[in-house]
Amino acid sequence: MKKFLILSLGCLLLFAIGCSKEEAPAPTGAAAGGSHGASAPGGNMMPPPPAFIPNAGANWKAAKISVTAKDGSEEKTLELDFDATEATKVTVAGVTISVKAVEMVPDFVMSGTNIGSRSTELNNPAVQLIITEEGKEPVKQWLFEKMPSVNAYEHEKIAIATTGFVEKAGAGEKAGATEKPKAH
Helix, strand or coil, X not given: CHHHHHHHHHHHHHHHHHHHCCCCCCCCHHHHCCCCCCECCCCCECCXXXXXXXXXXXXXXXXXXXXXXXXXXXXXXXXXXXXXXXXXXEEECCXXXXXXXXXXXXXXXXXCCEEEECCCCCCECEEEXXXXXXXXXXXXXXXXXXXXXXXCCXXXXXXXXXXXXXXXXXXXXXXXXXXXXXXX
């Protein structure tokens, strides 16, 4: 019993000494031999935050949006001007919604809670909409043209998708560049 007590006290003393020892944090980024960025758990390098292009969506006048009945019975196409002060009202499959285009980002990227564009090219075009179904609270939502299922608007009867963008007059020759032919 005496041996057990001495052995237990010795282990406790070693544990206390080991826990109180201060260690310098492991180096990250260039100090760890990397070129830039910080180390993620496991030692993998994380890329630096993206540089946002200010006003990257300024050349775009409107977003083209389709509102489709999920049963395939009806589809309506809207052209939503970014400068419009009022929302556009539409009824599809018995569901009446108002839709307003807020912002367009041609090359969407998100860093933390910040949203911006990596370029002015239509690499990952997205539009932020305010969607209000009659009798319900407005929903502010980003929709992605090239990835319609990512962050899709949730509704049991209708689907909303971005189908293209309209460039402002004189802004270049990309007007309708993202428009896709419709399958019938």
